[in-house]
Amino acid sequence: SDPQILTVDLGARSYDIQVGHGLLEANPAFQAVAKGRSVAIVSDSNVDPLYGHQVELLLAPVAHQVVRIVVPAGESSKCWEQLDAIHDRMLEAHLDRKSLVVALGGGVVGDLAGFAAASFQRGIDFVQVPTSLLAQVDSSVGGKTGINHRRGKNMVGAFHQPRLVVADTGVLRTLPPRELAAGLAEVIKHGAIADRTYLEQVAADMPALLACDPDALARAILVSMRIKAGVVAADEREAGVRAHLNFGHTFGHAVEVGAGYGKWLHGEAVAAGMVMAADLSVRLGRMPATDMAVLVQAIEAAGLPVKAPQWPVDDYLRYMSIDKKADRGTPVFVVLDGLGKAATTRADEALVREVIATHLG
Ligand code: NAD
Ligand code: ZN
Incomplete structure (x- = not known):
């Protein structure tokens, strides 16, 4: 066809x-x-x-x-x-x-x-x-x-x-089911940073997506690609808005590095990282807690983790500050100004520590 x-x-x-x-x-x-x-x-x-x-x-x-x-x-x-x-x-x-x-x-x-x-x-x-x-x-x-x-x-x-x-x-x-779910993390991410309605649609379609329904998949891939293509066209070399695609990735990166590559799939780490990044957004007063709940529900519906491993918070901070996306040692976080709208910010270390500690388990 x-x-x-x-x-x-x-x-x-x-x-x-x-x-x-x-x-x-x-x-x-x-x-x-x-x-x-x-x-x-x-x-x-x-x-x-x-x-x-x-x-x-x-x-x-x-x-x-x-x-x-x-x-x-x-x-x-x-x-x-x-x-x-x-x-x-x-x-x-x-x-x-x-x-x-x-x-x-x-x-x-x-x-x-x-x-x-x-x-x-x-x-x-x-x-x-x-x-x-x-x-x-x-x-x-x-x-x-x-x-x-x-x-x-x-x-x-x-x-x-x-x-x-x-x-x-x-x-x-x-594709192995675990890899499919990991890919859904990036789908959820695209909705979270750019299109609230899409995120809600994905959450509603989750059973069909997990069952590899071709129509549901094609719809999600098309919207996701449109979001990514739009961001890339606006900022090919990641000088600005392309960084929004890193939502959940600074925290997620710490999980990937800490576990040793391959233990956690990238999408799984990003899923847990998105929960932290959403919580940071809420604590910074940029997003209502009800929006965070919608995101968490979508992540859970995909069968993805919402909790990161129980390691000392110090370890997380260490893994994050060596992230290549970090600017002069202080990690830059992608946060949400409500579901569907992303922005970048620096955050106080104390607040970041609180956020991390809340989502281990
Ligand atoms: P992958 O390429 O390792 O694929 C995952 C597994 O699925 C592999 O074992 C692969 O052999 C298998 N597989 C793939 N397609 C299959 C199919 N149709 N049927 C059966 N098995 C299949 O991993 P991935 O998750 O696709 O990609 C992760 C990589 O992508 C990382 O290296 C990451 O850095 C990179 N990445 C790059 C960008 C970018 O912008 N360039 C963005 C995100 C991630
Ligand atoms: Zn990613």
């Missing part, structure tokens, strides 16, 4: 986001981008066996050649060794400046393959084919690409916008 199309408006570098079903079976717009080019489909060891062949079948009739490159699934593949291995395969297959990278996978593959495209021969085109919900509502749009460094996550990377984003809701059927 025909996809819904959104455009990320970035002047000459504008690109379309397709949201729909069956987009890996027939897709003239995707084929047009690949036409006559050498294509490297980069995927991971979970996703390639499921969808790699399908994407190859779609592009091979129009492409000059198609190579498939598979990295091990998991965050640890966002590293120099895998980046180097991808470039090695690309050079071996004689890919050049006119070639195309297709990132087929979740956020790990999107970030890694996107950076492989950004850095190959000073930058070549790439297409995002996000296959996790998190990637379909968040990471595939916005052009942030990169890998991790042993001293920190996402420490090496580049802004490199894709040529096209192909979000096929059908692939979410094979």
